[in-house]
Amino acid sequence: MGTKSSKVRGRMERTLVSNLDAMLGSRGIDAEVERRWSRPLIRVRNPEQVGAAAAAAADTFGVVSARPAVTCEPTRERLLDVLTSLTAEHEPEESFAVRVSRAGPKDAHDFGSRELERVGGGVVENRTGASVDLDNPDVTYHVEAREGEAFVSTAERAGPGGLPLGTQGTAVALVSGGIDSPVAAWEVMKRGCVVAPVYVDLGDFGGPDHEARAVSTMRRLADFAPGFDVRPRVVSAGGLVSELAEEVGATRMLSLRRMMLRIGEAVAREIDAHAVVTGESLGQKSSQTGPNFAVTDAVTSLPVYRPLLTRDKPDIVAQARKIGTYDDSTLPVGCERVAPSRPETNAALEDVVDAEPEKLLRRAEKAARAARIVDID
Numbered sequence: 001m002g003t004k005s006s007k008v009r010g011r012m013e014r015t016l017v018s019n020l021d022a023m024l025g026s027r028g029i030d031a032e033v034e035r036r037w038s039r040p041l042i043r044v045r046n047p048e049q050v051g052a053a054a055a056a057a058a059d060t061f062g063v064v065s066a067r068p069a070v071t072c073e074p075t076r077e078r079l080l081d082v083l084t085s086l087t088a089e090h091e092p093e094e095s096f097a098v099r100v101s102r103a104g105p106k107d108a109h110d111f112g113s114r115e116l117e118r119v120g121g122g123v124v125e126n127r128t129g130a131s132v133d134l135d136n137p138d139v140t141y142h143v144e145a146r147e148g149e150a151f152v153s154t155a156e157r158a159g160p161g162g163l164p165l166g167t168q169g170t171a172v173a174l175v176s177g178g179i180d181s182p183v184a185a186w187e188v189m190k191r192g193c194v195v196a197p198v199y200v201d202l203g204d205f206g207g208p209d210h211e212a213r214a215v216s217t218m219r220r221l222a223d224f225a226p227g228f229d230v231r232p233r234v235v236s237a238g239g240l241v242s243e244l245a246e247e248v249g250a251t252r253m254l255s256l257r258r259m260m261l262r263i264g265e266a267v268a269r270e271i272d273a274h275a276v277v278t279g280e281s282l283g284q285k286s287s288q289t290g291p292n293f294a295v296t297d298a299v300t301s302l303p304v305y306r307p308l309l310t311r312d313k314p315d316i317v318a319q320a321r322k323i324g325t326y327d328d329s330t331l332p333v334g335c336e337r338v339a340p341s342r343p344e345t346n347a348a349l350e351d352v353v354d355a356e357p358e359k360l361l362r363r364a365e366k367a368a369r370a371a372r373i374v375d376i377d
């Protein structure tokens with residue numbers, strides 16, 4: 001957010017504060033979020049919830065890092081007391097550093113930064129017997145002294161980064177419940193875009209377990225978006241998929257993708273979303289070659305976001321594990337294979353359109369308008 005103009009930044013920071021508030025509320029954490037010194041400060045009422053509050057902040061889009069901290073008056077004496085109390089869990093074999101930063105008027109503090117680092121380091125050394133390592137410490141005591149208040153912490157949790165959710169409009173995300181598409185939806189959310197997840201029910205080629213798997217992954221995505229409407233939509237397309245499987249040969253998967261994109265577009269038009277997101281990546285499947293993307297994308301005038309386009313599978317799998325969608329995505333659901341034995345990898349648009357069942361796209365739009373919204377609370 002630092003690269004934005006102050007007006008835009010102010011707006012984004014306000015959204016971030018409200019998203020943090022919703023995230024803390026969704027996890028039952030009693031806390032107040034303030035906007036101070038260009039970043040949010042979470043005051044937790046029950047000290048036992050400080051760690052949980054930092055974890056909640058670290059799951060909030062737009063947060064780069066979160067530090068659970070002890071606050072005190074910004075005086076030399078109080079800060080040395082707090083440093084002393086924080087040594088309780090410091091093991092002697094863990095090297096450490098004390099880093100102090102100060103902000104505010106010159107005479108706001110009765111100590112200098114370097115001086116407090118030296119004296120504080122001495123206190124920690126005496127209490128723990130640990131040695132100082134300024135280059136690569138196991139434990140860092142961060143002291144941030146402001147006018148009127150100081151913060152001391154020894155831990156930092158990495159957040160997702162990105163932009164606050166809700167600052168980049170809405171996109172429809174086609175979520176199959178496989179490993180990739182939930183990660184793709186999460187990536188777009190990370191950049192501030194709310195997603196409206198859409199699952200296309202493939203009838204005999206999918207089945208109830210397939211839908212349940214998709215909905216479970218979407219429920220996990222919703223955990224990252226408290227306060228936003230990210231309820232999944234299920235679109236019934238079993239009849240259309242059966243027709244494709246019976247009537248279309250080598251270009252079947254391209255027509256299936258075109259049908260899905262058109263469904264996504266129809267939902268997008270209805271809810272005022274500006275793009276359709278998929279979990280495709282270049283060369284991963286026969287339908288995902290460069291020339292084939294050109295053919296599938298010709299079916300929509302909306303942009304198609306493919307956040308995983310250049311990502312390798314192991315990397316996507318690792319991310320699915322990290323965001324918590326992997327376990328649901330890999331539940332066995334025993335669906336039928338739609339793909340033909342010799343799929344087209346370099347299709348021409350006319351050939352694909354010629355082979356398509358009559359009014360496929362019109363019927364796909366109609367199915368999209370009859371989507372069922374699933375409650376995930």
Ligand SMILES: Nc1ncnc2c1ncn2[C@@H]1O[C@H](COP(=O)(O)OP(=O)(O)OP(=O)(O)O)[C@@H](O)[C@H]1O
Pocket residue numbers: 173174175176177178179180181182198199200201202260277278279280285
């Ligand atoms: N049944 C479905 N409902 C909604 N979107 C789907 C469905 N099947 C596929 N898609 C979309 O098309 C993309 C490519 O389809 P593909 O067949 O490669 O998916 P998959 O392997 O079943 O699942 P994933 O891509 O999530 O691992 C998916 O990433 C997803 O965005």
